[in-house]
Amino acid sequence: MLDIKYIRDHVDLIKQAATDKHVRCDVDRLVVVDADRRRVRQELDALRTKSREGGETIGQLRNPKSKLRKEAAEAGRSDADIETEVDGLQSELNKIKTLIKPLEEQDRQVVEEFDTLMWTIPQPPAPEVPVGKDDTENVEIRRVGTVPQFNFELKDHVDLGERLGILDIERGVKLSGSRNYTLKGAGALMYQAVLRLAMDRMIDRGFTPMHVPVLVREEVMYGTGYFPTGRDQAYLCERDEMSLVGTAEVPLTAFHSGEILSEDDLPIKMVAVSPCFRREAGAAGKDTRGLYRIHLFDKVEQVIICKNDEETSKQFHEEIVANAEGLLQELELPYRVVNVCTGDLGQGQVQKFDIETWIHATVMAKRIRHRGSTNFRRDDSSCVTKGRIARRGIVIRSTTR
RNA sequence: GGAGAGGUGGCUGAGCGGCUGAAAGCACCGGUUUGCUAAACCGGCGUACUGGUAUAAAGCCGGUACCGGGGGUUCGAAUCCCCCCCUCUCCGCCA
Numbered sequence: 001m002l003d004i005k006y007i008r009d010h011v012d013l014i015k016q017a018a019t020d021k022h023v024r025c026d027v028d029r030l031v032v033v034d035a036d037r038r039r040v041r042q043e044l045d046a047l048r049t050k051s052r053e054g055g056e057t058i059g060q061l062r063n064p065k066s067k068l069r070k071e072a073a074e075a076g077r078s079d080a081d082i083e084t085e086v087d088g089l090q091s092e093l094n095k096i097k098t099l100i101k102p103l104e105e106q107d108r109q110v111v112e113e114f115d116t117l118m119w120t121i122p123q124p125p126a127p128e129v130p131v132g133k134d135d136t137e138n139v140e141i142r143r144v145g146t147v148p149q150f151n152f153e154l155k156d157h158v159d160l161g162e163r164l165g166i167l168d169i170e171r172g173v174k175l176s177g178s179r180n181y182t183l184k185g186a187g188a189l190m191y192q193a194v195l196r197l198a199m200d201r202m203i204d205r206g207f208t209p210m211h212v213p214v215l216v217r218e219e220v221m222y223g224t225g226y227f228p229t230g231r232d233q234a235y236l237c238e239r240d241e242m243s244l245v246g247t248a249e250v251p252l253t254a255f256h257s258g259e260i261l262s263e264d265d266l267p268i269k270m271v272a273v274s275p276c277f278r279r280e281a282g283a284a285g286k287d288t289r290g291l292y293r294i295h296l297f298d299k300v301e302q303v304i305i306c307k308n309d310e311e312t313s314k315q316f317h318e319e320i321v322a323n324a325e326g327l328l329q330e331l332e333l334p335y336r337v338v339n340v341c342t343g344d345l346g347q348g349q350v351q352k353f354d355i356e357t358w359i360h361a362t363v364m365a366k367r368i369r370h371r372g373s374t375n376f377r378r379d380d381s382s383c384v385t386k387g388r389i390a391r392r393g394i395v396i397r398s399t400t401r
Numbered sequence: 402g403g404a405g406a407g408g409u410g411g412c413u414g415a416g417c418g419g420c421u422g423a424a425a426g427c428a429c430c431g432g433u434u435u436g437c438u439a440a441a442c443c444g445g446c447g448u449a450c451u452g453g454u455a456u457a458a459a460g461c462c463g464g465u466a467c468c469g470g471g472g473g474u475u476c477g478a479a480u481c482c483c484c485c486c487c488u489c490u491c492c493g494c495c496a
Contacts, residue, residue, distance in 0.1 A: 041451065045465045052465095055477040059419035066420080086476085093476040 002121055004034060010124075017124040020131050020342035025120040033117060037110045044103045047096055054093045061086050119228060125342050126314075126351040132341025138354065139341065144325065145334030147358050158290050161187060167291075178288075179280060179295045191298070195273045198300035198327055205323055207271035207302060212251035214274050215242045220254045225348040232281040248274035248301040256305060267306040267316060273298055314351075321353050334358040 007014055011027055018025050060068040061082055072082055130139045161167025166187025172180040183191050203209055221227040221234065221243050235244040245251060252270050261268070280293045291297075302323060304316045321337065328335045340352040 038451065041465075045451070048465060051476080055475095056419070058476050063419080090476045097476085 002118075002123060004118065007121060008034065013124050014121060017122045017342075020125065021122045021345055021347065022133070022343050023120065023122040023347050025122065026117065027121070030114070030117040030121065033110060033114050037107075037114050040103060040107050040110055044100065044107055047100050047103065051093055051096050051100065054089050054096070058086050058089055058093075061089075120347075122347045123350055125345055125349075128339065129345065129351055130339055130341045131343075133343040135340075135344045137341045138338040138344060141337045141339050141353070143334070143336040144329065145332065145358070147334045156290060166190075169291075176295070179293060181291060181294060194331075195298055195300055197330075199271060199273055201327055201330070202271035202300065202302055202323060205269075207269040210248075210252065210255075210270045210272040212248055212255070212272050212274060214245045214248070214251070214277070216245055216251055216254070217242060220250060220257075221245075223257055224250045224253050226250060229347060233279050235277045235279060244277035245274070246278045247276050247299060248272040249303060252301060252303040253305070261305075267304050267312075270303045270305075271300060272303075273300045317351065317353075321355070324355055328355065328357060 002014075007027070007030065011031065014025075014027050017023075018027065057068070060066040061072065063069055069082070130137065132138065155163075158167070158169065162169070164186070166185050167181065167183055169181045172182040175182075199209060215237065218227065218241055221230075226234065226246065227243075230246070233246060237243065251274075252272055255270070256268070276297055276299050278293075278295055280295060283293050302320050304320065306312050306316050325335070325337070335355050335357045338354050338356060340354055345352055
């Protein structure tokens with residue numbers, strides 16, 4: 001969520017961002033509601049001031065030791081006279097109270113609409129982000145590695161995995177429905193190995209390894225911007241008012257929420273491997289063969305909390321991309337990095353680089369346009385900068401020295 | 402699931418119907434003093450929203466809300482009442 005002050009001052013920029021990102025939001029309405037909200041608040045404040053001041057006067061008149069009471073007595077006023085004044089004041093304040101009630105209700109309504117609108121406002125993309133309608137218009141930045149050539153027809157990971165007895169999709173589906181699978185033997189081990197390798201490399205680069213909850217409270221989902229928009233994509237455990245996260249980014253970024261950090265402690269670099277749960281709602285029919293768009297996978301997530309400064313965060317963003325690339329290079333997997341265009345950028349995202357990995361020759365043309373993944377590593381490797389300008393969901397403050 | 406304890410500012414911790422946005426201490430910031438550091442002393446020190454004013458910024462003056470959350474009583478609530486949430490301890494149950 002952006003700061004309303006920023007939105008007020010940059011209406012056109014926000015509108016442009018909405019257009020570019022294909023986000024539907026009514027900025028004009030927001031501006032109106034914002035004005036309403038302030039107007040109502042002002043009226044309310046004025047009444048509350050009166051009410052408070054009157055109340056204080058009553059308190060003092062009632063108190064025989066107060067200055068006001070003594071002054072009244074010195075002015076020759078009788079106790080009964082003062083009592084009458086107090087009674088008058090009380091009924092007057094009661095009247096004010098009846099005015100305050102409906103205004104408070106109005107305030108609630110306005111604020112509710114205001115908040116609803118605020119959640120839809122997109123974060124403007126960074127200037128380097130290409131404008132485009134969807135993932136087909138992402139811009140390739142670089143290609144690394146050579147795609148191997150074979151003089152025979154390649155089998156895909158499903159054929160290979162099942163033939164080797166390390167992948168069993170059918171039984172996964174039996175247990176949990178479509179988009180589920182099982183790994184066994186070397187498959188299960190390789191899965192662990194790749195995750196561990198990624199963890200080790202990030203730890204080498206100064207990240208603190210973390211283990212975090214993947215079932216989190218509602219407010220955490222809101223705080224990280226996944227709710228309300230992403231609600232459809234999350235598995236909800238409604239009885240307990242908790243949700244399964246779709247990425248460790250959620251608990252990691254919320255880790256310091258509400259805290260005041262010393263700037264001396266920044267940057268904070270964290271890495272975690274965690275299960276990721278995704279309903280893939282609305283994806284029916286897409287990517288149905290193979291381990292794509294599955295409901296559960298593990299992912300290694302890098303999160304850096306740094307100074308709230310564009311230049312700094314950009315620099316760390318690049319570092320994260322480089323780290324992810326390093327891993328692919330080590331695994332000798334050819335890949336390309338794309339600058340994700342506005343239309344493919346999330347509502348709260350400022351800039352994102354996807355790293356798309358070569359899977360195998362026969363599907364490359366198609367796959368490379370999607371988020372890449374290897375057979376066993378279901379990591380979409382997108383690197384995102386979030387929260388540049390006054391991100392209000394999670395408030396992490398820092399002190400400056 | 403049962404029983405109890407508790408949730409107040411960055412922290413510790415008072416307050417238990419008006420003079421409390423909140424004592425005191427610690428921490429922090431500015432200053433004085435001082436071989437250096439420390440100590441001592443003086444001053445400052447919450448957040449959000451909002452009005453005014455000013456600006457390159459900062460700021461300054463004012464208002465409102467906030468003592469876990471929501472509702473109620475009252476002219477007036479951190480303080481009284483109700484509901485909820487959270488944390489902790491003990492017991493029970495248990496993949």
